[in-house]
Amino acid sequence: MKSNLTIMSLLLLAGCSGGSEEATAPVEEMATPSLFAEKVAPTLQAQCATCHLTGQEQGNISLVPAKAIESLVGVPSQEAPDILRVKAGDPDASYLVMKIEGTHLDHGGNGVRMPFGAAPLTDQQIADIRQWIAEGAKP
Incomplete structure (x- = not known):
């Protein structure tokens, strides 16, 4: 039993x-963890947020992880207003990609390649940002 x-x-x-x-x-x-949280946010924090901290600095963009999505996704670039900073699903049409790859001048932008005064992002960091945008630029 x-x-x-x-x-x-x-x-x-x-x-x-x-x-x-x-x-x-x-x-x-x-x-x-999302691609943004795992790969993109740490890159933005380490390489970009020192100059783009509060959103009051050059470009009026905050790239600290808590504010980066709202500062980037679907927001027109100040340097090239017809181009979104991040066009979800389309890294080639995203000004962020143009700035970090140094192709922004070819698209009506101005200024220098980002990050300013530092070595360019690595190929892997750029690939991670491109992938994040291609997958919809989700948090």
Whole structure:
């Protein structure tokens, strides 16, 4: 009798957890850091936010992680107002990419390649930013 109870308990537990993969999938997705949080925000913080801290500096743009999305995505560039700083889904049409790749002058922008006074971002950092934009520029 005791072993039947144990078997029934195990079957009951197995039946209750049958849908657990579906139930835990959203939790796993939420636990996975976004591309922005994992790769882009740290680059912006380390390479850009020293000059673009509050949004009052040159370009009126804040690139600290807490403000970067609202300063970038869907916002017209001040240097080339017909071009969005970040056009979600289209890195080639995003002024941020033009500035970090040094192609902004070809598109009506001005100034120098970013980051100002420092080495250009690495190919991997640029690829991460391009990928983030291509995937919709989500937080």
